Amino acid sequence: MNQWDCLICYNKIEADNLPAECNSCGANSKSIVLSSVEGEPADPKKFRGVAQNLEDTRDRARMKLRGLCAVYPHCDGGDDKICQKEAYGKPIGFGGAGSGSSFAANVKSLDNIRLKMRVVGDHFTPDTETTFLGEKISVPVMGASTAGIQNYNHTITEHDFCRATIRGCREAGTITWRGDTFFYTPEDNPALSAIEKEKSKVVQIFKPRAQDVLKQLIEMAEKAGCLAVGVDLDGCGSTIMARNNQPVFRKSVKDIKELVSFSSLPFITKGIMTPEDAEDCAEAGVSAVSVSNHGGRVLDCTRGVAEVLPAIAERLKGKVTITADGGVRTGYDAFKMIALGADAVLNGRDVIRAAVGSGSKGVFFQMERFKQTLRQAMMMTRCPDISSINKKVLD
């Protein structure tokens, strides 16, 4: 009898052949991997079972994402990377829109910031814990709202992808946001069904669909037990949604106000890149503004998120919660975004790769790496807790 591991719930299954699903949590066979073959000695080169660390997770993701993403140690949207090479005319994959300059600008704008090293002073153990919309999180880094991952080389189902991100973040003491895409409908919604199944606090971000559809989805999110809901306003240019009979729209302050008052949950607007849009959202009564250019996937030629964040924070800090995402690859980057005014940050691409590589455990390793590197940044800059991170720590 061979042994198999479920990458979502870590259940061990004894069976000669690949089981159709996990007999404990129901995960699809794509999330079940051979752990040991009867009579065969263990061989680390064979990628058996659940990954042991983040590097092991990335090695597996590299194999599974062949042709789409080479899971480079530094995911920067550069022209030499396979997601961006000859990008024009190619499907977007994990890359950025058009030339990829908005994606690259996110990473460059963070790379250009330097930290001030401060090593004289009392010893302390850095405390990375904070709260997000009243929920305690062990680190101010969350999984970003992402969707459509089942279509990238078909290595994981959408439902299992959502569950892996929810579980992995939960195991690391933080939370994930979940996204929305053209094959999600109110009738068949992999994110909401995963949230219900996992019974976890999750932020659900919907595409800027028609108001009545959004209201229906918000009610479903409330029933599923979400922590907060919101809309990625920058999804209004999505042509794939329209082509699949799921039209998306620009939203006015009045539209946002209507959704804020309809929802019993905190409401978030995502995709904000200017102080003017941020102030309009605050006026509409949102609980959080998510500073983001969608990882550079919706408009070519924008500035990097770290460049626009300070001006937005200057107007909104303390009035609404501010998140930032785009190019955050390590705890050092998270530290920089917080110093520039974010209350918490999100990561998209690394979490996707981790979930594809080794399910829940991969996401857990990714989040632990953020925590570890953030702790190091805090220790070396004399920041004992998250509230002591501010502009003064930047050089």
Ligand SMILES: Cc1cc2nc3c(=O)[nH]c(=O)nc-3n(C[C@H](O)[C@H](O)[C@H](O)COP(=O)(O)O)c2cc1C
């Ligand atoms: C493959 C992929 C799918 C995404 N899907 C969504 C989505 O459904 N909703 C959303 O608000 N943002 C979506 N995003 C954007 C992320 O939420 C986030 O803004 C971005 O990935 C952050 O940049 P990073 O990947 O450099 O960390 C997606 C990003 C990627 C790479």
